[in-house]
Amino acid sequence: DAWDTGLMILGFDQAKKIAIKEKLAVCLIKEEKLNLFTWISPQFHIFLKKIF
Numbered sequence: 001d002a003w004d005t006g007l008m009i010l011g012f013d014q015a016k017k018i019a020i021k022e023k024l025a026v027c028l029i030k031e032e033k034l035n036l037f038t039w040i041s042p043q044f045h046i047f048l049k050k051i052f
Helices: 002-010 012-021 042-051
Strands: 027-032 035-040
Touching (some): 012 027, 012 035
Antiparallel strands (some): 027 035
């Protein structure tokens, strides 16, 4: 629970860097000007490959 709160506070770009460094399974979503942007960490991608 601490990781998700911390990453939300850091913001999208900084959260990406931390997720990679700490090897976290993360899916980030941000909204800019009514557009949604998503990013999936390498560890989250591995997780998805295992369950699908």
